[in-house]
Every structure is written in structure tokens, then in C-alpha cells.
Amino acid sequence: MSAGQRRLDIEQIGDVTVAKFVDKKILDENNIQVIGNQLFGLVEEDGRKKIILDFSNVEYLSSAALGKLITMDKKVKSSGGKLRLCTIRPDIYEVFAITRLNKLFDIRDDQQAALAGF
């Protein structure tokens, strides 16, 4: 079951939660579902307000994964929190740029830059 498969490495730095994707590929439908549930849990169950998603391990992601990120962004914003994305490699950043999602998300170069002034 999904509960046993941790797809995010969680680190708490002060009042900021850094969630690093474990997977290199965020593609498979089931995998995306599990990742989505774990992301949403950070907001809906844990009540975390400042969240950084670290993409340093991620080499591929599909449009279905983008959909989960958009829903995550909405959930964080509607709970009065803030979401930042960081350490996105150039190929993946291009996916964000093509779909104009680089305008929707607050994207920073690396974890340090994402933590600054958060």
C-alpha cells in the first residue's frame, strides 16, 4: 500500500518544511497518485504552511505530475501558506517554461535561495 512507500524526504528547517522528491521519474500514474497524496498530506494533515519542494533528484516528469503540483499550489495557498520549488534541472525547467507554469510557481535556483526570506 501507498503508506509504506515514502516518496518524499521531509526535513524541517525552522518553520519551513523541505520536501525532496525521492524519485528520478515522476511518471507512472500510480506513483503520481501516491506522491500527490503525500504532498497534500503536508498541508491537509500536518497543517504545514511554508513548503519547499526540492527537485534535485527529478530527471523526468509528466503532465500528470504537473497537474498534482498545480493542485498542491492551490491547497497551500488556500490554507494561507506559501509554496516554493527549487533545484529544477534545465530540461525539467523547460517543461515548466513551455507550459508557462514558471509564472504560476515561485521557482528558486536552489534550496538556500528558496529558504532565503521565506
Place this chain on the structure above:
Amino acid sequence: MAERSEFEVSIPSSTSHGYEVQERILTLLESSGFTDRDLFGVKLALEEALVNAIKHGNGMDPEKMVRVHCVLKQEEVTIVIEDEGEGFDPSDVPDPTDDDNLEKPSGRGLMLMRAFMTSIDYNDCGNKVTLVKQRTVETE
């Protein structure tokens, strides 16, 4: 080398079979010297096209098959993916980059395929897509 490789398979409508075909095509392209960047684009487009066929076209129905035909020539690869669904009209898919659609969680697969492949074409009924990727020639 003026070589040409070609294969055709029919797979059941499950994503795990989709990945096997994806890997087969990517291994073929990798061994024929496609650049990493080309491979990234083809992988992304294949992922979207196969998920469309398996999930949206065939509705994950195990009785329905997805046909994949791959032709690799020296300068380009052509991949045709056909499902047994009713098809759709690609022009009905709204532009996900419009301000009104930017926050909608779906509708980006088609756009990514177009961006990363040299061309993509649907047949009239919309259940068969032809993806073409021209090889990038790296200049030293």
C-alpha cells in the same frame, strides 16, 4: 550508417506494458546515437502519447490493445501509436497557457508532445498519433 530499424507491437492497455515499449524505443535511439536532449524529448512525448492511448483512448480496458509502430531511419524516428478508442479532436483541447487555464491541472500533455517532437499529427478520428523526431546533429 544508412540503416533502418523497424518494429511493430500490440500491447494490452496497461501502463507497465507501455513502459516496456518506451524502453525498447529509447534503447534503440540511444544505441543509434541520439543526443541526451533528443532522448529526453522523445521519452516525455512517448509517456504522454502512451498514457493518452492507454488511459483516455482505451480507458484501461484490458480487452483493448494499443498498437505501436516504430521506424528508425538515419535522420529521424517515426512512432505511430494507435488505440481502439473513439478518438478526440485535438483542436478541442484548450490552450493550457491561457491565463484562464493556467491553474487547471490537466491539458498539458499535447502541448509537451508538440514542443519536444519535430512534428505530431493525429488521424481524422483522433485515435492514432504519429510522432516524428529528427535527430539533432551535434557540431563539435
